[in-house]
Amino acid sequence: MGSSGGALSVATVATRPGWNPTKLRLALIGIVMLLAWGVVAWRLVQVQVVLAPEVADKGLQQRLVVEKLAPQRGKIFDRNGDLLAMTVEAESLFAVPAQVEDPLWVAQQFGTLLSVDPDVLYERLTSEKDFVYIKRQVDASVADDLLALNVKGVYSLPEPAREYPAGPIASHVVGFVDIDGVGQEGLEIVYEDGLRGVPGQARLERDANNIPIPQGDNDIVPAIPGTDLNTTIDLPLQYKAQQFCEEAIQKPVLAESCWVVVLEVETGEVLALTGAPAFDPETKTSDDGSPFSNFAVRGVYEPGSTQKLITVAGALEEGTVSIDTQFLGIADVLEIKEGACESDDDEIQGCYRDFDEHETVDMTVEEIFVQSSNVGTITVADTLGQDKLVEYIKACGLGEPTGIDYGAEASGILNFAAGCETCWASGAIGYSVAVSPVQMAAAYAAIANDGEWITPHIVSSVTDGSGKTEVAGIETRQVVSPETAALMRYLLAGVVDVGTGTSAAVDGYRVGGKTGTANKLGDDGRYTEATRASFVGMAPIDDPKVVVAVLIDSPAHKYRTGGASAAPVFSKVMEQALHRLGVTPDGNE
């Protein structure tokens, strides 16, 4: 066999036993396969074992989405549980300008539908920015309708919006938030910390379609909703008060503004606090285009004759006079500083006149108060002395913030500088002092409440996850004795029955109050013909439940006095307040 062929012989010679080509190839393939599988296995081990924690972590990071959970801003309610403010989900429409194919069409269509100036919108859509808002916080249904148009480059994202269902009625109390939902005015800013809530955070494992993976590595720290505010405001009364104020700034009174404060006597709760012109919290503009203001808390004015309540109460409390004390020879002009009355516009510097000219007469304290005699009141104050007068003014809460839960409250001004010879006289009749309507309302509420002054407040309680919590920090203090307070109520009733405030009367109730008329200071520091007319009063006078303060700024000349312009508004507001509280009529026809 070995000698049968030469080629075979060569092959036989060349090939060693056990190394035939097929086996060699198979061996080589096997080795390669083994190496390949080895590499795969090595990589597998490396990935699955050695690098496993690192790779798993990288994968997890790709799937994890961390979202900030915005807390729901707290709601604001009136005393009846009616909503004054709440936050709802809305949509903000935005565009990527580079993707918008026909910006002019989009600007015209969307601008018209969303009440956005098309020119402004076109400018945004043709800008170089990557992201522009078309309109923020649009109603979700409107946004859905617009998105259904499938306009290229227009998108939406969810964004909460603050809504004020009562509109302008409660705006002077509630205030408003900015576009980002941060309180800017009123209760919205005073209680911002509580209303805002605490943001939460959600770490969710999501798939490529952004759908949460069940049993994934999810970690959610829920947001804590903001606290709800339960206010003392009575919305129907607030509405009527604002309506009466609106009427007062129209013909024929034609005042610049009107402000009303309604307090519940026994609690110091603010039942209504409003004014005109009205302020719309949605558009953030007043009816007359002016910015937001709240003169009732932040404004100060010289109160005029309403101040006489404190002067006479102080004198009665100190026993320097009684209501029957008679002062002889009360003229209609009083000159404290020699020569002061020779100048027509120098009243503040020592010359005091009664509003109406009259002959020199003898007057009791009661007559002085009911007829609102400036000269007579200064005479009463003279028995009290400046130090005691200032003491009672301060005790009644003038010259410092009342502590009402409303931002930037005015302190008021007490001008009793040392060396001022006439300030005490001016202060006795409501000049040389400047007060806010809420300060004056609180002072009258003290007389109504048997001499006990209570901090006026707007929020009665807050509600959070743990329940309802009463608001603390309500201060009370005795200003005058109950006997003096009762005497003052008797005098206040006389003002409405037969004095300067007869138009403040309310059918079915006995009312007491005091008119106030103070000339406004001009830019040159001199008094002008323009006045601030006010009326502050209470009812039913034998057991007062409500105090109402009305301030009318710059009424027409015919209505320049408190009795002519403020007292009628007081009457209407007081009637509504008494009806709202269900106060039984005390028989006044």
Add this chain to the structure above:
Amino acid sequence: MSARPERVTSPQQRLRVLRGKRATRPALAPWMIMAIVGIAAFLGLVFARTSLDNSAFELVELDTAIEQQVELNQKLRLEIARMENPARIAPLAEEMGLVIPDETHQLLVDLSPSSDAVVLADDGGNQ
């Protein structure tokens, strides 16, 4: 008939050849049972896991539905508040002829126990 050969007993012949135990195949039943149990357990785990995932998906859907209902509830509350706004109702009431009366009459009801008013209230509640 041939004579039977005589038995010669040798030392070896006293040794008996014993038949060994028959080689038997290993019993399959336990392994089968174990395998079935294992497979069943595996399938059970898969089923449980799938059910859990399905439940989780349903939970997500329910959460979404709840969120939508809460949003709807809030919008309805807002709508109610807007409808109850006195500034909306008062003009409508006036349009319908409801006005504040020019004259008011006060009814003072005597609630003392001896009064007729109480008797009437007891009789029929109409005072």
